[in-house]
Amino acid sequence: MKYYNDEAIQSVYQMPDAIEDIRAVLEDVRSQHIIMKERTVIEVLGTENTMLYMPCINTRSMYSIMKTISIFPENNAQPVSQGVTLLSELTHGAHVATLESSYLTRLRTGAMSAVATDHLAASDAQVLGVIGTGGMAFEQVLGVTAVRDIQTIKLYNRTTDKAHAFKTRLQAVTTADIVVCQTAEEAVTGADIINCATRSEEKVFSHDHLKRPVHINGVGSYLPSMREIDTETITQADCIVLDDIEGARHEAGEFIQAEQDGSFSFSEAVPLAAISTLPQQPLEITIFKSVGAAYYDLAVTVGAYQRLK
Structure with missing residues (x-):
């Protein structure tokens, strides 16, 4: 072997x-x-x-x-x-x-986000906001830049030094302008696409700071106690795609909480396997959530x- x-x-x-x-x-x-x-x-x-x-x-x-x-x-x-x-x-x-x-x-998660982003994000999307620059974040950026012509990448991490180190790493693989932000609000303001890759147990951005249209990839939370995307954004989303519906029912914390609050139902979500059946039309807010599946x-x-x- x-x-x-x-x-x-x-x-x-x-x-x-x-x-x-x-x-x-x-x-x-x-x-x-x-x-x-x-x-x-x-x-x-x-x-x-x-x-x-x-x-x-x-x-x-x-x-x-x-x-x-x-x-x-x-x-x-x-x-x-x-x-x-x-x-x-x-x-x-x-x-x-x-x-x-x-x-x-890391690669397959980035590739999954790439497939979702390719179908859901605006075709002329150029600004990527990144919240969390830990282990999963690099391939998430690679996935997005593989399917969209990203010109600006805005980074936010609670530890600023890690965001700067991440910027240096990205500069080896992209010609996009890379900005290290001091707040999550700054990172998402004006972003056409937002990548979230954190272990947060509370929302990492506010719905009020989102532009329209916007596509959000959430890959960090994988336990019921975790959440990255705020409930209002989930409620207002025009389309929510989950990598695996059954897995998300048990592990996608922000969506579990939203369902318990009566703000969301998993029956409303579209599995990634069915994304090709969705019409490619402009939508205001779209979300892809990944918890992983074998x-x-x-x-x-x-x-x-x-x-x-």
């Missing part, structure tokens, strides 16, 4: 590859080739640390994965998010490879493996 680390994967598998594979797996979902069990989330008692276990099989590609990922937000010497995925083929049941999955997790991990794991083997 082969083992591939993040460095090896990154050398052959990039955002355009992931976007293509995410689009393909959405077709597999629509064609009912995906069999997945809900992921198991175990919180480490007495800490903010979380372990996640995610199984899935694809009867078209004939591959199966079991992904294990840890999220340890206080890590300094080690990455906040670390993952490994066991890949098996479904002809003989052989375990063919183990792939380090920290990079692939078939997205399967897509990029198989895609990377095919290029590595």
Whole structure:
């Protein structure tokens, strides 16, 4: 059985590859080739640390994965998010490879946001507001810039030094003008697209500061106690797309709270797998919310493996 680390994967598998594979797996979902069990989330008692276990099989590609990922937000010497995925083929049941999955997790999430942004954001969107510059944020920016001609990126992080370090990293991959903001309000004001990637337990921006039209990608909150997007924005949204409806019912904190308040119903949301059926027409407020689902991990794991083997 082969083992591939993040460095090896990154050398052959990039955002355009992931976007293509995410689009393909959405077709597999629509064609009912995906069999997945809900992921198991175990919180480490007495800490903010979380372990996640995610199984899935694809009867078209004939591959199966079991992904294990840890999220340890206080890590300094080690990455906040670390993952490994066991890949098996479904002809003989052989375990063919183990792939380090920290990079692939970030990449697939960015690719999912790219697919949603491509369909929902204004075609002439040029200003991207970024709230949270932690582990998930970089590939989120790569996803958006892959599908829109972004000219200005506005960054906000509670720790300003981290925002400046993030700016330096982005300057290596984009010619957009990058501004470090002192407040979240400054970052979202005038933004055509907003990326949120935080572990916040309260809203990270105010509805009153949004321009129209605006598209919002929320990828940070993945527990019922977390929330990034305020309830008023959810209520006023013209279209809400969720990466996986059932997963979101259990993990998308701001939407769980909005449903409990009577401000939202999960029956109103559109799964990402159905986004191609939505008319591409101008809308005032659109939201994409991701909590993660194993078939997205399967897509990029198989895609990377095919290029590595």
